[in-house]
Amino acid sequence: MPTPDTALTRAPVRRAYAAGRYGQLHYRIARPAQDAGADADRAPLLCLHLSPMSGRIYEVFASAMGADRVVIAPDTPGFGDSDPPPAAPGIADYAAAMGELLDALAIRGVDVMGYHTGSETATALALARPHQVRKLVLISAPIFTEQELADFRAHYAHEEVREDGAHLVRKWKAHLHWAGPGWSPDHVAVQFPDALRNPEISWWGHNAAFAYDMAGHLARVSQPVLVLNPDDDLHAHTWRAQPILQNGRVHHLKGWGHGFLDVRTDETCALIRRFLDGVG
DSSP: OOOTTTTSOOOOEEEEEEEETTEEEEEEEEOOOTTSOOOTTSOOEEEEOOTTOOGGGGHHHHHHHTTSSOEEEEOOTTSTTSOOOSSOOOHHHHHHHHHHHHHHTTOOSEEEEEETHHHHHHHHHHHHOTTTEEEEEEEOOOOOOHHHHHHHHHHTSOOOOOTTOHHHHHHHHHHHHTBOTTOOHHHHHHHGGGGGSSTTTTTHHHHHHHTSOHHHHHTTOOSOEEEEEESSTTHHHHHTTGGGOSSEEEEEETTOOBTHHHHSHHHHHHHHHHHHTTOO
16 A cells, blocks of 8 residues: 555646845745645645755655645755855854745745754744744754864864865765665765854854754744654664653654655655654
C-alpha cells in the first residue's frame, strides 16, 4: 500500500528572486498542482536552512511536501545566491529579512521550519510575528552551556582559504562524518559547494547562532512547536529544549542523521504533515 506521501504527486521546484533589505534574496518555491487536493487551510511552509548551506538542502523535501501546500526555501542573506549584508548580522536580522520575503510574497499565515541556525531564525520570526507564524518545526533546538559556546565559536571561527586546499579537505571530512545512514558521498557532493561560497563571510551564520539566547527566546514561543532531534552533532544539546517549551515536544529521530530530508523524505513529510495539519 502506498504511504500518504508516495500517493501524492511531487511538485516542481522553481527558483526566483525577491527584493530584500540587503539586495536580491534567492528562494526556491514548490506549488501543488491545481487538482492535487491542496486547500486554503494549509498554510505555506517557509523552510530555513542551516549554516553555511542554502535552501538547496530542502529541494527534494520541498518537491514532496509541495504536493499539497506551497513550500518556500530561501537562501539566507549572504548564503547560496542571496546577496550578503554589509556587516555581520544577528539572528534577528536574518528573521527580519525572512519576514520581508513573506510580505513580498503576500503570505499571511505561515508555518515555519528551521534547521540548526535556521531553527533559531524560525524562533526569532515566530516571536517577531506571532499573529502570522502558526506553527514551528525545528530540526534541532540546541541549548548550549557557556563552555560549549566557547568551543563551538572556536571550531566555527573564520578560516583562511589555504593554497593547498586543506580547508576544503577539513570541511569535506566534517560533512562525511555527520552524514546519516543512506546519505552517500554523492549526496554530500551535491550540497557541499554551498558550504564553500563567500569564504570571507561564510562564518557569519554560526556567529549569529552562537550569540542568540535560544533558551530564553524559545521559552517565550507560544505557538505549537515540534522539535525533531536526529542523532547528529546537536543531539544532546537539543534534549535540553524539552523542559522550556511552552507548547511543544522534542521528537527523537532515532538513527537519523544529516541528509534525512533527502533519504527519508516520505517519512519526514508524513511526520510533519501530521503536526501541521493537526492530525497527530
